[in-house]
Amino acid sequence: MSTFRDWITALTSAPELTPADDYGFFGPDSVTWRVWSYPTSLTIGFQRAVVVEELDPALVAAVDKTHEIYNRPRTRYDRTLRYFAMVAFDDSASTAKAADVLVKIHSKAIGTDPVTGARYDANDPDSQLWIHLTAWHSILKAYETYGPGPLSEADELRYWADCAVAAELQTCDPADVPRTRAGVQAYFERMRPQLIGSDIARQAMNHLLRAEVMLPDMPLALRPAxxxxxxxxxxxxxxxxxxxxxxxxxLPTSRVLDAAARLPLRAGFAAVSLNTRLQLILLQLLSPTTVPVAARVLKRMPARNPVTTTPRAAQARLGYQLPREAHRELRAKQHQRVFGAGQAPSDEGIIESQPILGTVG
Structure with missing residues (x-):
C-alpha cells in the first residue's frame, strides 16, 4: 500500500515535456490561450459545461444509456477534458487526429430517447453545436465571474471568432457559430424550449456537480478539506x-449563497494563477492525461515550429475528411446494428482513442 508521502511525490512529480510540433490553431498571443489557461477554465468552467449539457434530451439519453458518468466518472471526465484541452492548446496534427477519432467514438452514441421517443446521434450537427457552444460559453463565463473579469469588446470578438475556428473540428457547420455575445445569448434562448429538466437530466446534473467524483481516492487527512x-x-x-x-x-437558486461563494473563489483562483506548479498539481488531481497538454502552455514552452494553422488546413494536409462527412461506412454500420438488428454498437472508436485520449478502464 502506498504511503501518504508516496502519494504526494507522485502528485507533485513534474511531467516530462517535449515541445509541440506547432502552436495548433490559436497560439500564445490568442485570447483563447489567455482564457482557457486560467485556472477557472478546467475547473468551474468545464464543470458548468458538462452540467448544462445534460439539459439536451438527446445528449442525456446517450449519457444515461451507457451510465459511464456513474460507473467511471473520473475516466470519462479525464478523457473529455483532455480532448477540449487539445483543441485549445495542442499541435494541429495531434488535435486533427483526435477530432477524427472522436467521430468514430460518437458513432456508437446512438439510440432512442426514452423521454421524447426521438432518435439521437452524438454526431448530429445540432448536438455537436450545443456541446461546442456550451463549453466555450461556460469557460468564458467562469473566467469573467471568478477570474480577471469581462474581456474587452475587441477581445471578446476574437474569442468567439476562435470558437468558430474550433468548430471546424466538429460535425456542426462553423457558419452556425455566433460571433458575438448577443448572438450566443440568442442561441441559448432558441434552445430553451428544447431543453428538458427530466429525471435522468436532474440525476446526471446533480452527479456531475459533485466534483469529488472526479477525484482520485484522497488520503484520509485531506478528505475534510x-x-x-x-x-x-x-x-x-x-x-x-x-x-x-x-x-x-x-437545483438550488439561493442568491445569498451565490454571492457568498464569489469572493473566496475569486481570491483562490487568483492565488492559484500565480503559481504554475500548483496549477499543475491541481490539474494532476482533476485530469492526469491533460497535464502534458496544458503544461506546455503554463510553462510557456516554445513549439518546434512556432506557427498556427486552421483545422481545415490541417485536415487537408493530413488527409482527413471533414468531420461531418467522415467515417460514413462505420456510422452506417452502427445504425444498422442498433436500429436494424437491435444489437449493441461496436467499440472500435473507443479502442482506437485510448492512445490519444487515455485508457477507458
Whole structure:
C-alpha cells in the first residue's frame, strides 16, 4: 500500500515535456490561450459545461444509456477534458487526429430517447453545436465571474471568432457559430424550449456537480478539506447558471449563497494563477492525461515550429475528411446494428482513442 508521502511525490512529480510540433490553431498571443489557461477554465468552467449539457434530451439519453458518468466518472471526465484541452492548446496534427477519432467514438452514441421517443446521434450537427457552444460559453463565463473579469469588446470578438475556428473540428457547420455575445445569448434562448429538466437530466446534473467524483481516492487527512473545496466549486458552478435553468433542473437558486461563494473563489483562483506548479498539481488531481497538454502552455514552452494553422488546413494536409462527412461506412454500420438488428454498437472508436485520449478502464 502506498504511503501518504508516496502519494504526494507522485502528485507533485513534474511531467516530462517535449515541445509541440506547432502552436495548433490559436497560439500564445490568442485570447483563447489567455482564457482557457486560467485556472477557472478546467475547473468551474468545464464543470458548468458538462452540467448544462445534460439539459439536451438527446445528449442525456446517450449519457444515461451507457451510465459511464456513474460507473467511471473520473475516466470519462479525464478523457473529455483532455480532448477540449487539445483543441485549445495542442499541435494541429495531434488535435486533427483526435477530432477524427472522436467521430468514430460518437458513432456508437446512438439510440432512442426514452423521454421524447426521438432518435439521437452524438454526431448530429445540432448536438455537436450545443456541446461546442456550451463549453466555450461556460469557460468564458467562469473566467469573467471568478477570474480577471469581462474581456474587452475587441477581445471578446476574437474569442468567439476562435470558437468558430474550433468548430471546424466538429460535425456542426462553423457558419452556425455566433460571433458575438448577443448572438450566443440568442442561441441559448432558441434552445430553451428544447431543453428538458427530466429525471435522468436532474440525476446526471446533480452527479456531475459533485466534483469529488472526479477525484482520485484522497488520503484520509485531506478528505475534510476536499469536501470544503468541492462544495465551493459546486456552489460556484451553480452561481454561473441562469436561474431559469436551475429552476428547470430542480437545483438550488439561493442568491445569498451565490454571492457568498464569489469572493473566496475569486481570491483562490487568483492565488492559484500565480503559481504554475500548483496549477499543475491541481490539474494532476482533476485530469492526469491533460497535464502534458496544458503544461506546455503554463510553462510557456516554445513549439518546434512556432506557427498556427486552421483545422481545415490541417485536415487537408493530413488527409482527413471533414468531420461531418467522415467515417460514413462505420456510422452506417452502427445504425444498422442498433436500429436494424437491435444489437449493441461496436467499440472500435473507443479502442482506437485510448492512445490519444487515455485508457477507458
Amino acid at each position: 476536499t469536501l470544503v473545496i468541492t462544495a465551493f466549486l459546486r456552489r460556484g458552478t451553480l452561481a454561473t447558471m441562469p436561474r431559469w435553468m436551475r429552476q428547470m433542473s430542480g
